Amino acid sequence: QSVVTQPPSASGTPGQRVTVSCSGSTSNIGSNSVHWYQQLPGPAPKLLIFSNNQRPSGVPDRFSGSKSGTSASLVISGLQFEDEADYYCATWDDSLSAPVFGGGTKLTVL
Amino acid sequence: EVQLVESGGGLVQPGGSIRLSCAASGFIFSDYAMSWVRQAPGRGLEWVSGIRGSGSSTYYAGSVKGRFTISRDNSKDTVYLQMNSLRAEDTATYYCAKDRHLGVTGESDYWGQGTLVTVSS
Numbered sequence: 001q002s003v004v005t006q007p008p009s010a011s012g013t014p015g016q017r018v019t020v021s022c023s024g025s026t027s028n029i030g031s032n033s034v035h036w037y038q039q040l041p042g043p044a045p046k047l048l049i050f051s052n053n054q055r056p057s058g059v060p061d062r063f064s065g066s067k068s069g070t071s072a073s074l075v076i077s078g079l080q081f082e083d084e085a086d087y088y089c090a091t092w093d094d095s096l097s098a099p100v101f102g103g104g105t106k107l108t109v110l
Numbered sequence: 111e112v113q114l115v116e117s118g119g120g121l122v123q124p125g126g127s128i129r130l131s132c133a134a135s136g137f138i139f140s141d142y143a144m145s146w147v148r149q150a151p152g153r154g155l156e157w158v159s160g161i162r163g164s165g166s167s168t169y170y171a172g173s174v175k176g177r178f179t180i181s182r183d184n185s186k187d188t189v190y191l192q193m194n195s196l197r198a199e200d201t202a203t204y205y206c207a208k209d210r211h212l213g214v215t216g217e218s219d220y221w222g223q224g225t226l227v228t229v230s231s
Binding site for chain 2: 037039043044046047050056088090099100101102
């Protein structure tokens with residue numbers, strides 16, 4: 001049971017806008033940056049968003065992140081079939097003195 | 111080009127030990143923290159351990175503290191994970207990941223392909 005929680009699943013149709021949420025507490029999201037990872041079936045995770053809302057080079061601007069209080073969100077605009085993957089949020093937890101991952105959200109593109 | 115190549119995984123008996131290695135290239139190794147992250151079959155990601163770029167500080171998840179030891183050899187651009195007193199629940203693919211900073215933050219911009227550790231009799 002992670003200290004940072006995500007909904008286990010989300011879905012959308014091509015072209016739609018989908019939001020994946022990540023909820024924590026003052027000891028993690030509330031006081032530290034949030035990062036998002038995408039894991040396609042098979043390969044290793046890929047950094048999608050860092051420092052709440054920054055995109056590494058090569059990540060399409062369809063992907064955006066935000067943080068407010070003890071929650072964070074990943075928004076995918078213009079959903080595409082290739083976006084079907086597992087999405088994980090991550091942050092540092094001051095109480096644990098360690099990084100923590102959310103449980104992951106499986107995104108299905110219908 | 112940044113590359114992280116893990117090795118050392120395999121089948122080990124409960125209570126046994128194994129050492130994972132991760133050879134890095136394509137960046138100044140000592141300038142960045144490194145972490146090990148695992149994923150049990152069909153499950154999510156779990157951060158396991160991290161080490162500062164200089165090697166001066168190490169961090170562990172509660173589930174492995176006292177059993178696993180992370181270390182690095184900056185002269186060989188390699189990070190290690192010594193895993194002792196292994197349990198069935200340690201069965202997972204173990205990924206080596208490069209942090210974006212000198213200290214461990216969980217902000218990992220490059221990942222290896224993973225190495226599978228199976229703990230079973």
